Amino acid sequence: MKCAVIQFPGSNCDVDALKAIEETTSQPVDLVWHTARDLSSYDLIVVPGGFSYGDYLRAGAIAKFAPAMKEVEKAAADGRFVLGICNGFQVLTESGLLEGALRRNDSLQFRCEMTELVVANHHTAFTRHYAVGERIVIPIAHGEGNYYADEQTLKKLKKHGQIVFRYAKEHNPNGSVDDIAGIVNERGNVLGMMPHPERAIHSRLGSADGRRLFTSILEVWGETHAAIQS
Amino acid sequence: MPQSSPSQHVALASARTVKEEKIYRTFGLTDAEYEHIVELLGREPNYVEAGIFSVMWSEHCSYKSSRKVLRRFPTRGPQVLQGPGENAGIVDIGDGMAVAFKIESHNHPTAIEPYQGAATGVGGIIRDVFTMGARPIALLNSLRFGELDDAHTRYLFAESVAGIGGYGNCIGIPTVGGEVVFDNRYQHNPLVNAMCVGLMTHEEIATGSASGVGNPVLIVGTRTGRDGIHGATFASAEDPHAKERSAVQVGDPFMEKLLLEACLELIATGKVVGIQDMGAAGLTSSSAEMASRAGSGLTIDVTLVPCRETEMNSYEIMLSESQERMLVVMQQGEEDLAKQIFEKWDLQATVIGRVTTDGMLRVLEKGIVAAEIPVSALVDEAPVLDRLALRPAYLDELDENGPLFVESEDFAEQLYALLARPTIASKEWVYDQYDSMVRTETFVRPGSDAAVVGIPGTQKAIAIVTDGNGRHVYLDPYTGGVRAVAEAARNIVCSGAQPLAVTDCLNYGNPEKPEIFYQLERSADGLSVACEAFKTPVISGNVSLYNESHGVDIYPTPVIGMVGLLEDRDQLITSDWKADGDEIYVLGDLERAQKAGLGGSEYLFVKQPEQALHYRLPEFDLKAEVALQACMLSLAKQGLVQSAHDVSDGGLLVALAESAIAGNLGANIHLDAVSGVERSLQYREVLSLMFGEGVGLIVITAKVGMTEALERAARAHEVPIRRIGNVSVSPVVRVSILDRLYIHAPIERLQVAWRGAIASWMRR
Numbered sequence: 001m002k003c004a005v006i007q008f009p010g011s012n013c014d015v016d017a018l019k020a021i022e023e024t025t026s027q028p029v030d031l032v033w034h035t036a037r038d039l040s041s042y043d044l045i046v047v048p049g050g051f052s053y054g055d056y057l058r059a060g061a062i063a064k065f066a067p068a069m070k071e072v073e074k075a076a077a078d079g080r081f082v083l084g085i086c087n088g089f090q091v092l093t094e095s096g097l098l099e100g101a102l103r104r105n106d107s108l109q110f111r112c113e114m115t116e117l118v119v120a121n122h123h124t125a126f127t128r129h130y131a132v133g134e135r136i137v138i139p140i141a142h143g144e145g146n147y148y149a150d151e152q153t154l155k156k157l158k159k160h161g162q163i164v165f166r167y168a169k170e171h172n173p174n175g176s177v178d179d180i181a182g183i184v185n186e187r188g189n190v191l192g193m194m195p196h197p198e199r200a201i202h203s204r205l206g207s208a209d210g211r212r213l214f215t216s217i218l219e220v221w222g223e224t225h226a227a228i229q230s
Numbered sequence: 231m232p233q234s235s236p237s238q239h240v241a242l243a244s245a246r247t248v249k250e251e252k253i254y255r256t257f258g259l260t261d262a263e264y265e266h267i268v269e270l271l272g273r274e275p276n277y278v279e280a281g282i283f284s285v286m287w288s289e290h291c292s293y294k295s296s297r298k299v300l301r302r303f304p305t306r307g308p309q310v311l312q313g314p315g316e317n318a319g320i321v322d323i324g325d326g327m328a329v330a331f332k333i334e335s336h337n338h339p340t341a342i343e344p345y346q347g348a349a350t351g352v353g354g355i356i357r358d359v360f361t362m363g364a365r366p367i368a369l370l371n372s373l374r375f376g377e378l379d380d381a382h383t384r385y386l387f388a389e390s391v392a393g394i395g396g397y398g399n400c401i402g403i404p405t406v407g408g409e410v411v412f413d414n415r416y417q418h419n420p421l422v423n424a425m426c427v428g429l430m431t432h433e434e435i436a437t438g439s440a441s442g443v444g445n446p447v448l449i450v451g452t453r454t455g456r457d458g459i460h461g462a463t464f465a466s467a468e469d470p471h472a473k474e475r476s477a478v479q480v481g482d483p484f485m486e487k488l489l490l491e492a493c494l495e496l497i498a499t500g501k502v503v504g505i506q507d508m509g510a511a512g513l514t515s516s517s518a519e520m521a522s523r524a525g526s527g528l529t530i531d532v533t534l535v536p537c538r539e540t541e542m543n544s545y546e547i548m549l550s551e552s553q554e555r556m557l558v559v560m561q562q563g564e565e566d567l568a569k570q571i572f573e574k575w576d577l578q579a580t581v582i583g584r585v586t587t588d589g590m591l592r593v594l595e596k597g598i599v600a601a602e603i604p605v606s607a608l609v610d611e612a613p614v615l616d617r618l619a620l621r622p623a624y625l626d627e628l629d630e631n632g633p634l635f636v637e638s639e640d641f642a643e644q645l646y647a648l649l650a651r652p653t654i655a656s657k658e659w660v661y662d663q664y665d666s667m668v669r670t671e672t673f674v675r676p677g678s679d680a681a682v683v684g685i686p687g688t689q690k691a692i693a694i695v696t697d698g699n700g701r702h703v704y705l706d707p708y709t710g711g712v713r714a715v716a717e718a719a720r721n722i723v724c725s726g727a728q729p730l731a732v733t734d735c736l737n738y739g740n741p742e743k744p745e746i747f748y749q750l751e752r753s754a755d756g757l758s759v760a761c762e763a764f765k766t767p768v769i770s771g772n773v774s775l776y777n778e779s780h781g782v783d784i785y786p787t788p789v790i791g792m793v794g795l796l797e798d799r800d801q802l803i804t805s806d807w808k809a810d811g812d813e814i815y816v817l818g819d820l821e822r823a824q825k826a827g828l829g830g831s832e833y834l835f836v837k838q839p840e841q842a843l844h845y846r847l848p849e850f851d852l853k854a855e856v857a858l859q860a861c862m863l864s865l866a867k868q869g870l871v872q873s874a875h876d877v878s879d880g881g882l883l884v885a886l887a888e889s890a891i892a893g894n895l896g897a898n899i900h901l902d903a904v905s906g907v908e909r910s911l912q913y914r915e916v917l918s919l920m921f922g923e924g925v926g927l928i929v930i931t932a933k934v935g936m937t938e939a940l941e942r943a944a945r946a947h948e949v950p951i952r953r954i955g956n957v958s959v960s961p962v963v964r965v966s967i968l969d970r971l972y973i974h975a976p977i978e979r980l981q982v983a984w985r986g987a988i989a990s991w992m993r994r
Contacts (some may be wrong), residue, residue, distance in 0.1 A: 011402075051483075051484060112662055
């Protein structure tokens with residue numbers, strides 16, 4: 001599985017994502033500059049956390065115009081895997097690859113803490129190593145993670161099982177509608193989530209619950225890859 | 231670029247006005263300083279030159295009041311790769327790796343415009359560290375505000391925290407620790423001290439030296455604007471509130487992130503001769519300091535400096551404190567390399583001058599010499615003052631014996647009240663606003679004794695702490711200074727790490743008052759002696775004077791930033807209790823703790839806020855403290871310890887409560903027979919033992935069966951050790967002496983008091 005982590009000038013979780021993928025999957029990972037114009041050889045593209053272009057206008061609003069994002073759109077359309085974490089989730093909603101939007105936290109403050117998530121759907125390429133209803137601990141670190149979607153969109157998300165992670169009841173850290181922490185697109189190959197799985201891969205970092213997200217992707221990729229070859 | 235020639239005479243037209251209208255006074259220069267400048271130049275300085283002298287000779291840049299005091303600090307050691315005098319100090323951590331670190335104040339700007347003041351404080355200290363070639367890996371902050379019952383204080387506090395978070399979060403450097411203290415002495419003069427730690431290999435060390443005749447001088451980063459002109463002089467003025475807000479700079483963390491990456495990429499090419507951050511006094515101090523270190527001169531053409539505003543003159547360009555800029559000297563012919571790298575990061579790198587041999591800082595504007603000053607006159611000839619020091623009368627009026635309290639039955643209520651004091655209470659409200667985990671090497675997040683950050687690719691980690699107690703230094707400047715270093719080092723050893731070196735931020739009041747200067751001198755003596763004792767030389771630092779407002783000086787507040795090395799990350803120790811049944815011990819002299827009294831304690835400030843400053847600080851036994859810390863380290867290395875927590879603000883009970891809360895475990899504790907004689911203690915002794923802060927103590931826990939090994943190690947270091955109880959799964963902390971139960975505190979009550987305090991103030 002060939003992986004790419006996109007680097008915008010203000011990305012700051014790019015190296016963390018690279019280390020996490022290497023450590024959990026032993027697969028090759030490249031950091032690719034935001035001006036890259038051909039990412040067709042990658043099976044997984046990560047849009048990492050950070051402040052892509054300073055986020056002065058609106059988180060992720062400028063990043064969607066980056067040349068590399070055209071490649072991300074192609075990857076999504078091809079059925080390859082796209083994972084947007086934190087700022088990456090914001091970029092994916094701004095680009096229209098995922099539904100809804102991320103507003104300022106209801107506290108109006110940046111929040112960095114361990115959060116308890118509930119796995120809402122384990123039938124995705126990103127979550128098959130979790131159990132549905134399982135509680136996992138993954139940290140957040142964001143100022144604009146308050147997920148919003150209108151009634152109609154919410155209905156659609158629920159109907160297609162697109163809600164993948166929810167914050168545990170009573171522990172919603174940012175005011176997200178329906179406690180939503182992460183969603184996939186209808187096809188299931190694009191995941192956006194505010195919590196940082198790449199920060200939860202060792203007990204010494206407070207949790208290792210993020211590892212299985214990366215191992216899930218690798219396993220699904222392995223199966224489809226084997227199917228194509230046979 | 232135009233070269234100056236002797237025929238081009240210095241523009242003297244404005245010199246007469248500078249003198250006759252005494253314009254230099256408005257720049258902060260005294261008449262005597264002006265006369266000295268005339269002597270050094272052999273002529274009257276013009277407007278630009280007077281401006282350059284005024285910032286270079288300001289307290290902020292010249293350290294004229296403190297320079298002699300700073301010479302007392304020990305600065306050498308086998309681990310020191312770079313001592314004071316550079317942008318940051320550097321220590322060796324083995325295997326060809328090194329850490330660079332420094333702490334710096336941004337107090338005055340914060341008092342005026344807290345968000346930007348605090349944010350640019352963070353930005354400045356980050357630049358100081360990556361200028362050395364190090365990649366910043368951790369930030370800490372030491373903050374002081376008034377009490378939270380005041381709306382303006384809550385505004386200053388909330389905005390400062392937001393500013394610190396806004397900068398650090400965006401740039402992607404974790405804020406891993408620090409401290410916040412609330413006391414009305416800081417009400418109108420808050421303190422914001424920011425510390426940054428960076429990681430590098432020995433080969434990557436860069437310095438701020440402008441050598442090599444003809445080498446190009448580049449300005450890199452953002453364009454220069456009119457912001458922050460005279461920020462350095464303003465930071466040295468008595469009452470910043472009287473000054474204009476325009477002297478506060480505005481930060482752009484995204485720009486700094488680009489600058490950081492571009493500079494590290496540039497330094498890695500090996501073609502950089504010298505590099506220096508533009509902080510206080512901008513282009514003026516960076517160029518003068520770089521030339522001074524190399525014994526060279528610089529010619530700069532301000533017409534070439536990219537400006538963000540039109541019609542900026544040489545005075546404005548030389549004195550601008552626009553953020554996110556650096557001065558770089560490249561090897562000749564490598565200008566394009568710098569331009570290429572900076573272009574990739576959408577930044578500018580512009581040649582604005584050359585290194586010369588004549589020892590002059592020469593400023594050209596449209597081909598005319600706008601200023602021409604010997605670098606040595608700016609740097610070496612800067613005034614060094616012999617300030618008068620007088621022992622303040624209050625020190626001789628302090629009461630030796632603590633106050634007599636009426637016996638109170640309810641110790642638990644007193645403990646809850648202490649835990650709810652914002653200075654002691656959980657700082658979650660603060661640090662949850664900071665990204666403390668980015669870079670995924672943070673093993674111990676804020677809220678513990680010391681923050682611990684891993685060194686990637688190795689088993690090593692570093693422990694980092696900032697510590698300072700202004701009240702203690704006020705009550706006894708010398709002992710307070712000793713204690714500041716001792717507490718910082720104690721925090722480091724409690725994590726299992728070996729203290730390496732110190733960076734200090736010396737925050738004091740108006741040095742022109744002899745009593746204030748006495749506080750500075752005596753506390754510096756205490757700091758020096760302690761730094762010698764713990765073998766932690768001072769490798770960098772900063773002095774902030776004139777911290778007074780409305781005639782009130784702050785407490786003398788030296789803040790110690792300390793870094794320690796943990797060779798094996800698996801030997802890391804944290805302060806939370808681990809398991810039911812673990813045995814609780816106190817390392818250190820409990821017998822003394824019972825006699826030392828309550829002087830300087832937070833307990834006194836809760837019970838008698840009016841009289842709290844009338845009682846003496848207990849004596850401090852430095853020799854015993856050194857032994858205590860050596861013992862703690864040896865226990866850690868032998869793996870005998872499950873948890874360790876140092877006793878500081880609030881005393882022994884608070885330390886026990888904090889470990890209980892962190893581990894979510896209770897305890898049964900018996901403080902009997904501390905004095906060795908089975909007798910009931912006097913009330914005064916009970917208070918001293920439970921709430922006193924006079925004696926260095928460490929609470930440790932160990933698995934059952936370790937007593938003999940622990941006692942053997944303690945004996946070897948001549949450190950008293952006493953088993954005081956057990957960790958218990960039952961969620962209650964019980965503390966008794968003989969048959970009297972003093973405390974019966976459910977963990978939930980402790981939690982509510984400790985965790986909710988600051989948040990509930992901030993909801994008002």
